[in-house]
Amino acid sequence: MGAKQTRSEHDHQDLVEKTGFSVEQIQNLHKRFQQLSGNEETISREHLKNIPALANNPIRMQIIEAFFDKRNQHGNELGSYETIGFEEFLMVMSHFRPPTLRTTTEEKETMRKEKVRFLFNMHDTDGDGKITLAEYRKVVEELLSKSGTIEQEAARAIADAAMLEVASTNVPNMGPDDFYEGITFEHFEQILKDLEMESRMHIRFLDVNTAKVHCGK
Amino acid sequence: MQWRDPTHSGYLFRLSTDYIIEANHNVTNYIPESALLICFGFILGGIIWGADKVQTFALSPRVFFFYLLPQIILDTGYSMPNKLFFTNLGGILVYAIIGTCWNAASLGLSLWGCHQGGAMGDIDIGLLQYLLFGSLMAAVDPVAVIAVFEQVHVNEVLFIMVFGESLLNDGVTVVLFNVFDAFVSLGGGAIDAKEIIKGIVSFFVVAFGGSLLGFVFGLLVSLLTRCTKNIQIIEPGFIFVLGYLAYLTAEMLSLSSILSIVFCGICCQKYINSNMNENSVQTVRYAMKVFANGSETIIFVFLGISAIDKTIWVWNTGFILLTLLFIFVYRFIGVFFLTWILNRYRLVPLDFVEQLILGYGGLRGAVAYGLAAMLDETKVKEKNLMVCTTLIVVYFTVILQGVTMKPLVNWLKVKRAAITELTLIEKVQNRVFDHMLVAIEDISGQIGHNYMRDKWRNFEEKWMSWLLLKPSARKKQDHLFNVFHQLNLQDAMEYVTKGERRGSLEFIRNESAFIDFKKRFDEDFADAMPDIMADKADEQDGASARRRDTISSVSLEMHEQNMRGLRGADEINSHHLLQQHLYKGKKQHRHRYSRSHFDINQDENEVQEIFQRTMRSRLESFKSGKMGVAPPKTITKHTKREQQPKV
Numbered sequence: 001m002g003a004k005q006t007r008s009e010h011d012h013q014d015l016v017e018k019t020g021f022s023v024e025q026i027q028n029l030h031k032r033f034q035q036l037s038g039n040e041e042t043i044s045r046e047h048l049k050n051i052p053a054l055a056n057n058p059i060r061m062q063i064i065e066a067f068f069d070k071r072n073q074h075g076n077e078l079g080s081y082e083t084i085g086f087e088e089f090l091m092v093m094s095h096f097r098p099p100t101l102r103t104t105t106e107e108k109e110t111m112r113k114e115k116v117r118f119l120f121n122m123h124d125t126d127g128d129g130k131i132t133l134a135e136y137r138k139v140v141e142e143l144l145s146k147s148g149t150i151e152q153e154a155a156r157a158i159a160d161a162a163m164l165e166v167a168s169t170n171v172p173n174m175g176p177d178d179f180y181e182g183i184t185f186e187h188f189e190q191i192l193k194d195l196e197m198e199s200r201m202h203i204r205f206l207d208v209n210t211a212k213v214h215c216g217k
Numbered sequence: 218m219q220w221r222d223p224t225h226s227g228y229l230f231r232l233s234t235d236y237i238i239e240a241n242h243n244v245t246n247y248i249p250e251s252a253l254l255i256c257f258g259f260i261l262g263g264i265i266w267g268a269d270k271v272q273t274f275a276l277s278p279r280v281f282f283f284y285l286l287p288q289i290i291l292d293t294g295y296s297m298p299n300k301l302f303f304t305n306l307g308g309i310l311v312y313a314i315i316g317t318c319w320n321a322a323s324l325g326l327s328l329w330g331c332h333q334g335g336a337m338g339d340i341d342i343g344l345l346q347y348l349l350f351g352s353l354m355a356a357v358d359p360v361a362v363i364a365v366f367e368q369v370h371v372n373e374v375l376f377i378m379v380f381g382e383s384l385l386n387d388g389v390t391v392v393l394f395n396v397f398d399a400f401v402s403l404g405g406g407a408i409d410a411k412e413i414i415k416g417i418v419s420f421f422v423v424a425f426g427g428s429l430l431g432f433v434f435g436l437l438v439s440l441l442t443r444c445t446k447n448i449q450i451i452e453p454g455f456i457f458v459l460g461y462l463a464y465l466t467a468e469m470l471s472l473s474s475i476l477s478i479v480f481c482g483i484c485c486q487k488y489i490n491s492n493m494n495e496n497s498v499q500t501v502r503y504a505m506k507v508f509a510n511g512s513e514t515i516i517f518v519f520l521g522i523s524a525i526d527k528t529i530w531v532w533n534t535g536f537i538l539l540t541l542l543f544i545f546v547y548r549f550i551g552v553f554f555l556t557w558i559l560n561r562y563r564l565v566p567l568d569f570v571e572q573l574i575l576g577y578g579g580l581r582g583a584v585a586y587g588l589a590a591m592l593d594e595t596k597v598k599e600k601n602l603m604v605c606t607t608l609i610v611v612y613f614t615v616i617l618q619g620v621t622m623k624p625l626v627n628w629l630k631v632k633r634a635a636i637t638e639l640t641l642i643e644k645v646q647n648r649v650f651d652h653m654l655v656a657i658e659d660i661s662g663q664i665g666h667n668y669m670r671d672k673w674r675n676f677e678e679k680w681m682s683w684l685l686l687k688p689s690a691r692k693k694q695d696h697l698f699n700v701f702h703q704l705n706l707q708d709a710m711e712y713v714t715k716g717e718r719r720g721s722l723e724f725i726r727n728e729s730a731f732i733d734f735k736k737r738f739d740e741d742f743a744d745a746m747p748d749i750m751a752d753k754a755d756e757q758d759g760a761s762a763r764r765r766d767t768i769s770s771v772s773l774e775m776h777e778q779n780m781r782g783l784r785g786a787d788e789i790n791s792h793h794l795l796q797q798h799l800y801k802g803k804k805q806h807r808h809r810y811s812r813s814h815f816d817i818n819q820d821e822n823e824v825q826e827i828f829q830r831t832m833r834s835r836l837e838s839f840k841s842g843k844m845g846v847a848p849p850k851t852i853t854k855h856t857k858r859e860q861q862p863k864v
Contacts, residue, residue: 029661032661032662035662036660048660051659051660053659054656054659054660056675057652057655057656057659058652059649059652059653059656060656063653063656063657063660067660093657093661096654096657098564098565099565119646119649122649122653139649140645143645143648143649143652158645159645162642162645163642165642166642191642191643191646192643192646200650201650201653201654202564202565203564203654203657203658203661203667204564205661
């Protein structure tokens with residue numbers, strides 16, 4: 001047990017550098033990981049699907065997919081994993097780390113790009129680098145599916161309208177026969193420029209262990 | 218010349234000043250309206266003094282607290298951006314409560330210290346009275362903050378922090394003032410631990426009691442609007458009456474009246490905006506702005522007039538200058554210290570520049586003056602000195618700090634507020650964010666902000682909306698849906714205009730075509746338009762349908778203006794046709810803190826974009842591989858089919 005302890009601490013130290021979390025935060029997340037995985041080394045989609053609190057979330061499938069998406073691992077691979085280990089889990093979580101007062105402007109810029117990239121990957125399910133109409137429709141339909149007042153038809157129409165808005169603003173001089181393939185990453189970034197992602201896309205990672213407090217396991 | 222009724226002439230002054238100021242928009246870019254009004258007040262005061270040799274007018278506390286202040290605060294509560302407010306509530310409370318206590322204590326004690334040190338000469342003020350003075354000077358004033366920040370448009374987080382603080386600190390101010398007032402009456406000797414504990418307990422009672430009372434009144438108003446379908450013309454009246462009632466009830470129970478009316482406004486906004494018909498909502502908004510504007514103007518003018526009164530002037534260099542100095546310095550110290558603590562808990566820390574603006578934005582205003590004027594002369598011998606000092610501080614903050622605020626913000630390059638309306642895709646993305654954050658919080662096992670917010674939203678949708686919203690209003694609630702319908706409407710109009718441009722004018726002329734048109738749209742919108750379904754019986758009379766048609770769309774109006782300029786009368790006919798028969802989204806009012814500029818979604822670009830977009834053939838330009846596009850089963854289908862031969 002002692003040797004294993006030091007080995008995991010050593011790993012954690014690596015992870016601190018890779019992901020930017022603090023040691024306490026990593027330990028907390030590790031405990032949570034083990035809770036989710038039933039003390040195994042890896043988790044699969046089933047484990048995440050079984051979290052009861054997620055049941056109400058309309059886009060949970062997309063989010064669960066995001067954990068298994070290779071593109072979110074800061075590498076250049078495509079495709080997805082079947083199961084992920086703690087390191088991959090942590091990498092995905094690191095996208096939501098808030099900046100501190102000490103973060104420099106370049107670091108903030110990098111963080112922002114990462115977050116946009118994460119969102120983009122979530123929409124672009126086939127990995128071709130563009131969000132096509134079909135993909136966007138899927139996201140919007142899922143998003144609005146739980147809302148009750150909007151049926152699928154209307155959700156589709158909203159997706160269409162949104163895409164058209166993007167098309168018209170970003171590519172103003174298209175002829176009537178041109179194809180509009182889909183939203184590229186640069187377009188996407190452009191669109192979201194005003195949304196101030198730095199201040200919105202974070203969650204608070206606590207240093208104290210609240211894994212026991214949360215009864216949603 | 219005898220000017221009998223102050224408030225009557227006050228309104229006359231207001232009209233004239235507003236005219237002058239509006240005519241001089243360039244001036245108000247540099248000098249905030251409030252400062253100009255005070256100066257105008259000086260001039261007027263001088264005239265009155267010259268004419269009567271005695272100051273017949275002054276801002277009496279009673280008039281101020283009961284007739285002038287409530288409508289301003291009701292307006293702020295009603296137009297408060299709730300989500301932003303509650304997200305930052307922690308920080309706001311810290312500044313409001315701890316900050317104000319710190320300001321009061323530090324000012325009172327420092328002045329007393331200086332008094333002991335002899336810096337003020339020979340005045341008869343004891344420690345308790347210094348603390349009393351400190352407590353009335355401590356509070357940041359909402360009226361002044363709005364007046365100054367209105368020109369400046371700093372980013373919304375910064376604004377809400379200062380503004381929220383100025384509203385919520387009333388709880389503290391009221392308590393501190395009353396407590397010290399009671400202490401002063403009792404005299405120094407009778408104060409023991411029991412009194413102090415009573416004071417602390419009274420804070421909780423006053424603050425929470427006031428908020429709770431406001432909340433209850435807010436619910437009451439919402440319930441009321443749910444039931445007023447048949448008396449829509451007087452709906453707006455209820456809002457004002459109940460809002461004022463909230464204020465008075467709190468005053469009567471010695472609770473914090475400002476907190477009461479603020480929470481009344483905050484609580485009821487969503488429900489009354491959905492429940493009431495569009496005209497009523499418009500009326501309420503406009504009327505609130507008018508009253509609030511009017512009150513603000515009168516307050517500042519009277520603040521100016523009140524100065525020109527020889528009887529109240531007592532000058533004590535030490536007292537006045539030291540007060541100014543301490544207020545300024547302690548405000549900054551307080552802000553920096555509290556922000557340092559807050560930043561360790563905030564997700565997005567406030568940086569140094571923002572803290573500077575927060576500190577500099579700690580303006581004192583009429584509330585402080587009102588409280589000072591309420592001091593009892595028999596117990597507080599130096600009341601006049603205090604009143605004068607208060608006036609000087611108010612002038613200093615409103616005029617000097619007001620004028621220099623904008624240049625300072627520009628010089629420090631403070632982040633400004635975004636001014637464009639969100640596009641549809643941004644709205645969708647916002648929604649995606651919210652859900653995503655909740656999910657990540659769930660997965661990571663943390664209970665955070667988003668989790669709480671989500672829980673609240675579920676609760677609210679399930680119970681409160683069910684109770685407080687009209688059934689028809691509940692369906693129309695989804696914001697995305699509304700925006701989308703607006704866009705859809707644009708397409709519908711295009712369809713009609715194209716149709717009749719191509720010569721199918723029987724569209725408009727033929728009576729039976731009327732009905733056909735309506736039938737076609739009816740099935741598409743059957744679910745969402747219960748109101749208009751009810752009007753089916755009245756098809757013949759186009760005019761009456763219009764009268765009953767109470768929901769109108771902003772983009773339609775904008776479109777109307779464009780069209781009037783570019784095209785002819787025919788288009789306008791078809792436009793009116795649509796206006797009568799189609800479902801429209803609700804106007805999207807943007808939250809703006811400006812009194813005089815009241816924008817409603819007037820983003821020219823947005824309208825143009827939509828215009829352009831529907832000019833092209835729709836899904837043609839948007840093919841994505843082998844998509845097998847089934848066009849959505851709404852009006853747009855017709856547009857596409859019609860346009861294909863054209864292209």
